[in-house]
Amino acid sequence: MTTLGYAILGLLSREELSGYDVAGRMRARVGHFWEAWHSQIYPELARLEEAGLATHRVVEQRGRPDKKVYKITPAGLETLKEWVTEPPVPRPARDELVLKAYSLWLVEGGGAIALFRDQEQRHGEKLLEYESIRAWMEKEWGEEVLRTDSPRFASYAALQRGIVYERGYAEWCRWVAEQLAEGQRTKRPRKPKAV
Template identity: 45%
Template sequence: MTATTSTLGFAILAVLARADSTGYEIAGRMRHPIGRFWTAGHSQIHADLQRLRAAGLVEYVTAAGPGPQEKKVYSVTPEGLGALRDWVTEPPRPQPERDELVLKTYAAWLADPARLIEMFRTALRHHEERLAEYESTWAAVEEAPPAFGTSGFGNMAALRCGLTYERHRAEWCRWMIDQLLRAQSDGEHPA
């Protein structure tokens, strides 16, 4: 059986596999913590939930809600859980990588070094902040490593990726700043 659900559908199933939620709550988790590796706005999520339900992968129970519509608490069906499990181990098809900062870097030879240094210093600061955040979370996780088979394992594994990613990114920014400082001083008193 081939997966006909979009990647967003699996992201939603991954959230619901941890806890039954409303569409609104799923949107919240799509900002944090999942926002680091997948994002979606609430309107997209509501639409996808309807498709998932039509496919029998999720179901909901209603409750009185604020506003005119009723509140719907979604959960994964056994078929949904099976589809999610199958999808997890399928090798991801190569996605188009899009990184605006690297694209700018590719054209950086045309621009002003001083401004570039400023830009990379800002980027470096952001990466260092995130790294510090991840490292403190990591310290807490390392003390009591969650067992495989619990959702904590997924948290830890994704966090580990974020950790090494921010380190790589900060390292690269520092290298760029160093290169640009050299270029600047070469420009000031050329041979």
């Protein structure tokens, strides 16, 4: 089983979905910590079905192409439950911007400051977006967001990670931009080639 398989089972545990819908949920719901395109999703759904973890029925539609609606099986639910409490293999977050930061010393102020200010804004916007979703959840779902046996709690908890992540990211970007700006203000001449 691949991680994507579990991601899909996680969605199917909440509702029956077509491949197209899975792709949509993937973008909207779990997109901030796992993404997948339909070209990966369709074969994965077929594999889940072959493994007996999901089944599908064809739903005919008027004026639209037929769709295959997938449903998780009891075996699928068991597999998913077992996976949930297993510790994940630790993998470092691959982050290209941090890699760029590691070579920041090579470039003179301007462009780098712009980059980090821009990234700060992007992540700040993401943060606001997530926070407004959280506000919506709290208003709409009330105390259920803290009822740990409710899927709404799980959605809320995952979103919470996105919020903490984006807040920290924006903070770091601002800090870097400030250091760069400060470095430009109190400019020292670069070290001469031969001392």
